[in-house]
Amino acid sequence: MPEGARRLLKMWAAMSMSTPRFGAISGVVLVYRESSMHPLPLQWKDLKAALNEHVDLASELFEKFSAELRSGFGPAVDNFVSFFHAIDWKEPWLICLLAFYFILLILTILSRKNVNFQLCLSLLAFSGVYLAERVNSFLGRNWKSFSSQNYYDPHGLFISVLWSGPLLIIMIIIVVNTLFSLCHLMVKWKKAQLRHDARLSRGKQE
Incomplete structure (x- = not known):
């Protein structure tokens, strides 16, 4: 295996061990052929699971943000409606x-x-x-x-x-x-x- 490929695999392994978010993606193994430098990605199920996890996390954050936004603007809207109805x-x-x-x-x-x-x-x-x-x-x-x-x-x-x-x-x-x-x-x-x-x-x- 070429020296550049070994360094890339070492960097990927270190990143997977140090960062929890990349733990699910660490199953993607890059296999290098001796006669070619093109990577062959394996274990697509793990990659799909990791992507689904990120999508679920983003959806959860968006729902929390929407709930906080509604709870913040709700009293203001109610006060404005009360103010509008209080005026003749x-x-x-x-x-x-x-x-x-x-x-x-x-x-x-x-x-x-x-x-x-x-x-x-x-x-x-x-x-x-x-x-x-x-x-x-x-x-x-x-x-x-x-x-x-x-x-x-x-x-x-x-x-x-x-x-x-x-x-x-x-x-x-x-x-x-x-x-x-x-x-x-x-x-x-x-x-x-x-x-x-x-x-x-x-x-x-x-």
């Missing part, structure tokens, strides 16, 4: 607030090519998020004048979901649109530069 969505001021967000979203989409207007919208949304705590305190003291119940708890859950959340979404849309506009502007600038270089090269050739 027929109140006029809530309808006006949702209409305001809809109009703001339409303005954001229609003004996507107007950089200055988009900047004003982003500043407006940022100011609303920045003043959310003060708005929550003010509305918590005066909720009886416009609402049927007090939604404005000291932790600011309601104001965060129905005030800061939509404004942050508007800001994200504006930022993404700005990035796309910058990419488009860079492409136009590069094309203009290439056309300018082409004209200069033609002028030099003439």
Whole structure:
């Protein structure tokens, strides 16, 4: 047997003895012919059993991960559903607030090519998020004048979901649109530069 084949078999045996996971695969014996260097794998049943063991282990890990994920998101979903049902969505001021967000979203989409207007919208949304705590305190003291119940708890859950959340979404849309506009502007600038270089090269050739 060639010296390289002996070294390979020794390395395989050492790995099989030191690593438990490779114990089931250690039954695969590589037989080398004297006239050829091609390995002949034997005992495919042991190899199949080892592969099935790894597949079962991966399936078990995936099931555990899915169970932990469901157990983690379950309470959050239940709390969100409870929060949704606790709000009286027929109140006029809530309808006006949702209409305001809809109009703001339409303005954001229609003004996507107007950089200055988009900047004003982003500043407006940022100011609303920045003043959310003060708005929550003010509305918590005066909720009886416009609402049927007090939604404005000291932790600011309601104001965060129905005030800061939509404004942050508007800001994200504006930022993404700005990035796309910058990419488009860079492409136009590069094309203009290439056309300018082409004209200069033609002028030099003439």
